[in-house]
Amino acid sequence: MSKQQSHQEWLAELELKSKKKQESFMNGIASKLNRPRVLEKPAHPYRGAPDFWKEFTWTPEERMNQFTLNIEAAGGHVVHLSDMENVRQFITSKAAEMRASRIIRQNQEELAWLNLESDLPNTEITVWSDTAETNLRSKAAEADFGIVVADYAAAYTGSMVVTSSPTKGRSVSLLPTVLIAIIPVERLMTRLGEILVHFDGNENERLPAGIHFISGPSRSADIENDLTIGVHGPGIVYALIVDDFKPIPNLIK
Incomplete structure (x- = not known):
């Protein structure tokens, strides 16, 4: 018998011993649970979300209410505004109130x-x-402020979705002290699934450089559950939901 055959037999013997140990271990668990072992793979008749969840939706008012509850529960703020003129007034007023000396925004029209x-x-x-x-x-x-326009938002999880690209740096939403995200009301969905379908099936070169889900201020806790806000991102987040997402007439150049 060659050395190679001897080595293969030794490996086979080790594998057999390992399987016997696994068998004994699983039988012991089944015995303690007082039920027979499951020896066949369970059937998985569904792929992805079930049909009832795909059809689940809230009214616009319900989406607004649930999104607000979820964001505020995480320590964020939601402001419902009628148009972009009110958005402009809110940002300038908040900048004066918080004495913001530096603002960075995405390169979005x-x-x-x-x-x-x-x-x-x-x-x-x-x-x-x-x-x-x-x-x-x-x-x-x-x-002090980072300003972005959210691509989507999900009411069920209270999440804003912000994609990045060469003209939409991820640092704008991740590094400033305060994040202000503008959400056109028609982009506020019920479920994340309604949003993810827009990215599903895309070729790699067509996907955004980054897809970020933001559900409030940055939160971090150590092993003793001491919560700290703003360690890994903005400590203050404002989600501005806008009904009429159109240019401000008197500011059009």
Whole structure:
């Protein structure tokens, strides 16, 4: 018998011993539970969410109420506004109240509608860009406010979905002290499944660089459950739900 055959027989013997130990272990558990062992794989007749959950939906009012309850339970704030003019007034008022000296926003046309530079001339406002500027992340880390337009929101979990791209840096929503996320009311869904279907089946090159689910301020706890807010992200989050998501007429250039 060759050395290779001897080695293979030894491995086979080890495998047999291992299986016997597994068998004994599983039989012991079944005996203690006083029931026979399950020897066949369980059937999985469903793939993904069941039909009843796919059909589950809330009315617009219910979505608004549940989203607000969930975000506020996590320590965030929800403000329902009628149009982008009211969004502009809210942001400028909050910036004055909190003495924000630095703001960074995504390079989105909808945020340009706000024309914040005209109302906050003494505030440094940075627009994220796809240029090779190396200090954008530093500016985001130093910013008092980060402003984004959410791609979607889910009422059932109280989550905002923010994607990233070369002109929508993830640092804008992850690094500033305060995050302000604008949510057009038509993007507020009932379930996460209604949102994920927009990304399902896409080729890798068509997927966003990042898909971020934000359900309130950053929260972290150590092994003793001492909760700390704002360690790994914004400590204050405002979700601004807007009914009329259109340009502000008197600010259109």
